[in-house]
Amino acid sequence: MGLRRLDLTSFRVFSHAIFEPDPTGTTVLVGPNGTGKTSLLEAVGYLGLARSLRGSPREALIKNGEERAILRADLLMNERELLLEAELLREGRPRLQLNRQAIRSRKDLALAIPVTTFCPDDVTVVQGGPGGRRELLDEALVLLNPSMAALIEDVEKILRQRNALLKQSGGRLTAEIESTLEVWNERLVNAGDELVAQRIALIELLADPINDAYQTLAGSTEESITESYAASAPAGLAQGLEQSQREDLRRGLTTVGPHRDDIEFLLDGRDIKTQASQGEQRTLALALRLAVHLAARSHLGEAPLLLLDDVFSELDPGRSRRLINELPRGQTLITTASPLPEGVDPALVLDVVDLVAADG
Amino acid sequence: MYTGSLRRLIDELGRLPGVGPKSAQRIAFYLLKVPTEDATRLAEAIIDVKENTELCPTCLNVADRGELCPICGDARRSTTTICVVEDPRDIVAVERTGQFHGRYHVLHGALNPLEGTGPDQLKVKELLGRLEPEGVEEIILCTNPNLEGEATALYLARLLAPLGLIVTRIASGLPVGGDLEYADELTLGRALEGRRNVAPSEEN
Ligand SMILES: [Zn+2]
Numbered sequence: 001m002g003l004r005r006l007d008l009t010s011f012r013v014f015s016h017a018i019f020e021p022d023p024t025g026t027t028v029l030v031g032p033n034g035t036g037k038t039s040l041l042e043a044v045g046y047l048g049l050a051r052s053l054r055g056s057p058r059e060a061l062i063k064n065g066e067e068r069a070i071l072r073a074d075l076l077m078n079e080r081e082l083l084l085e086a087e088l089l090r091e092g093r094p095r096l097q098l099n100r101q102a103i104r105s106r107k108d109l110a111l112a113i114p115v116t117t118f119c120p121d122d123v124t125v126v127q128g129g130p131g132g133r134r135e136l137l138d139e140a141l142v143l144l145n146p147s148m149a150a151l152i153e154d155v156e157k158i159l160r161q162r163n164a165l166l167k168q169s170g171g172r173l174t175a176e177i178e179s180t181l182e183v184w185n186e187r188l189v190n191a192g193d194e195l196v197a198q199r200i201a202l203i204e205l206l207a208d209p210i211n212d213a214y215q216t217l218a219g220s221t222e223e224s225i226t227e228s229y230a231a232s233a234p235a236g237l238a239q240g241l242e243q244s245q246r247e248d249l250r251r252g253l254t255t256v257g258p259h260r261d262d263i264e265f266l267l268d269g270r271d272i273k274t275q276a277s278q279g280e281q282r283t284l285a286l287a288l289r290l291a292v293h294l295a296a297r298s299h300l301g302e303a304p305l306l307l308l309d310d311v312f313s314e315l316d317p318g319r320s321r322r323l324i325n326e327l328p329r330g331q332t333l334i335t336t337a338s339p340l341p342e343g344v345d346p347a348l349v350l351d352v353v354d355l356v357a358a359d360g
Numbered sequence: 361m362y363t364g365s366l367r368r369l370i371d372e373l374g375r376l377p378g379v380g381p382k383s384a385q386r387i388a389f390y391l392l393k394v395p396t397e398d399a400t401r402l403a404e405a406i407i408d409v410k411e412n413t414e415l416c417p418t419c420l421n422v423a424d425r426g427e428l429c430p431i432c433g434d435a436r437r438s439t440t441t442i443c444v445v446e447d448p449r450d451i452v453a454v455e456r457t458g459q460f461h462g463r464y465h466v467l468h469g470a471l472n473p474l475e476g477t478g479p480d481q482l483k484v485k486e487l488l489g490r491l492e493p494e495g496v497e498e499i500i501l502c503t504n505p506n507l508e509g510e511a512t513a514l515y516l517a518r519l520l521a522p523l524g525l526i527v528t529r530i531a532s533g534l535p536v537g538g539d540l541e542y543a544d545e546l547t548l549g550r551a552l553e554g555r556r557n558v559a560p561s562e563e564n
Contacts, residue, residue: 183471183514
């Protein structure tokens with residue numbers, strides 16, 4: 001498994017850059033601010049997750065004044081050489097190709113380049129709205145079992161279609177709207193209930209690993225983390241959709257379903273979102289990523305490619321050291337604005353300025 | 361960069377499905393080089409197909425002007441079974457399997473609210489109008505194995521099953537999310553053979 005070479009064109013600040021990380025160990029990216037250390041991790045993350053690590057819109061990823069950004073990665077996966085390419089346009093869908101074949105599902109990305117990311121923004125998963133928690137859970141589902149991507153994409157597509165129909169209804173349930181709404185409801189019930197069941201099973205699978213990771217990072221077994229899935233339709237979507245139909249028609253969108261669910265975390269009974277310190281929230285954010293990473297390693301037989309974006313500057317030395325101890329060996333890319341904590345053993349240190357290709 | 365007429369040709373070619381700007385340019389320069397007769401033949405073929413082709417009044421397949429399509433015009437084909445497809449190209453795919461000897465009905469699309477396609481935009485009324493006169497006993501739902509095609513099949517199953525018809529759906533096993541058009545004839549043949557009765561779920 002691993003990233004051999006990444007070729008960037010018109011991505012963020014880069015006109016053209018070539019990045020060759022250490023194939024199995026830790027590569028540390030250094031360089032003054034604004035030279036694109038994080039952008040490089042963002043490019044790798046984009047190939048694995050089809051989104052920006054920083055949550056940036058696609059236009060922000062394309063260099064100013066350019067029409068498109070191109071990413072080209074040489075990967076080695078189960079001893080197979082893969083070429084993964086992404087073309088990001090200012091307008092229209094990004095084009096992704098694996099060995100020159102169009103990619104239709106995030107499944108192919110998860111198979112080609114499984115990644116785990118740690119970023120300073122991760123704390124918003126704990127502090128912020130439910131969207132970040134659902135995204136973490138769904139990305140973990142796909143990382144552990146890439147064919148889950150089809151289910152998640154089905155739910156997204158059904159919701160888009162159902163919402164378009166609700167908008168067209170203008171709030172009125174005519175016979176035609178009703179007969180087609182029934183069809184989309186049935187599709188949504190099937191796919192939505194399945195996705196919720198998969199998420200709940202994953203939470204159960206991760207419960208102990210999350211608690212272990214939290215206690216290890218906190219350096220104390222005094223308090224434990226528990227979590228529960230808060231479904232917007234606790235009795236199933238068939239009933240949920242029936243009860244919300246009037247509201248859905250009025251608002252022109254689907255108000256219950258897996259896209260409205262949440263995950264609640266408790267620290268010894270305290271709601272960690274509202275009743276915990278910033279430090280506890282940050283520790284949980286790290287513990288969630290770490291638990292998923294370790295679970296993925298045991299599922300895949302090898303650790304996913306690990307991206308650590310400026311993580312240590314936010315952590316005290318104790319937590320930094322404990323995180324490093326817990327991270328399994330494997331290909332790792334690190335950017336850092338502060339000195340590297342003890343225990344990090346870089347196989348390669350690269351100055352980002354040196355990656356800019358001579359041809360401009 | 362180009363003269364007016366060349367620019368216009370490149371623009372028109374670029375509007376064709378699957379033709380990007382580079383291909384449009386390549387085709388335009390190719391046409392510029394070929395003998396006039398060849399270019400005229402192509403232009404005439406385009407005009408001819410527009411002037412002399414319309415939809416078969418029965419099944420809405422493409423047909424010569426004023427005539428039934430070759431399938432509806434073939435008296436040997438059974439009228440008791442109708443295979444419902446989204447697009448005339450799907451008829452070609454099913455015909456290649458050599459396993460179907462009934463008639464077709466072309467919906468000209470699939471349910472797709474995002475694109476504004478509802479039942480009224482599909483040729484559903486035309487299908488209902490054929491059931492009695494043709495003595496139809498079985499409807500095979502052969503819409504694409506993607507989200508919109510499955511929703512359309514489900515919609516038609518709910519509509520048709522109460523009318524006392526046998527309603528079947530081609531078996532899964534086709535590449536999910538794909539188009540019928542691209543399925544090879546063996547796979548599509550097996551999907552047809554393995555078609556299943558669809559009973560819409562019970563309403564409580
Ligand atoms: Zn016909």
